[in-house]
Amino acid sequence: MSSKYSALPDIDTQPDVYETPDTCEDAEVSDDGFPTHEEQSEDIVNENITVGDAVDKFKESTGEVTETDAERAIRYKKQLYKQYVKRPPLEYEILPRDPALQETSLQKLRRLMYEVQELGEEVEKKKVIDNLLVRLFLCLFKTHTYHDCDSLRMKLQQINLITMHYHRKY
Numbered sequence: 001m002s003s004k005y006s007a008l009p010d011i012d013t014q015p016d017v018y019e020t021p022d023t024c025e026d027a028e029v030s031d032d033g034f035p036t037h038e039e040q041s042e043d044i045v046n047e048n049i050t051v052g053d054a055v056d057k058f059k060e061s062t063g064e065v066t067e068t069d070a071e072r073a074i075r076y077k078k079q080l081y082k083q084y085v086k087r088p089p090l091e092y093e094i095l096p097r098d099p100a101l102q103e104t105s106l107q108k109l110r111r112l113m114y115e116v117q118e119l120g121e122e123v124e125k126k127k128v129i130d131n132l133l134v135r136l137f138l139c140l141f142k143t144h145t146y147h148d149c150d151s152l153r154m155k156l157q158q159i160n161l162i163t164m165h166y167h168r169k170y
Contacts, residue, residue: 125159132156 136152
């Protein structure tokens with residue numbers, strides 16, 4: 001013990017002792033390490049069966065597999081293949097930048113096409129909004145016709161709602 005703690009009261013200076021019983025008298029342990037019990041249930045059949053006898057006994061059984069089950073398994077595999085490998089070209093997957101996952105050329109092409117398409121949609125929406133804003137500005141400050149200005153204002157509100165919904169969705 002360190003000398004700085006030796007003067008403190010209520011410090012236990014005795015070594016720690018961990019005691020466990022050496023053996024358990026009421027349970028026997030076999031050579032494989034599992035406890036054995038002398039009392040066996042009468043419902044348990046204790047027959048020694050060799051591996052060869054077991055193979056001979058179950059060699060003839062093939063289970064309950066029918067032709068329809070095999071066909072169902074093949075159809076299920078085909079459905080999985082179509083669902084995960086042969087995706088339609090309208091669906092694009094964007095993979096995270098993980099060193100364990102390498103993006104194939106096809107995946108990269110699809111991702112870039114999707115990003116270009118998305119950028120084009122954003123540019124078109126911005127052009128439409130800018131055009132309507134210019135028309136609304138001209139309408140308000142030059143023509144002073146209430147009907148034209150009101151219809152442009154309604155269109156702008158609709159576009160604003162659409163873009164707000166679009167940005168919430170993505």
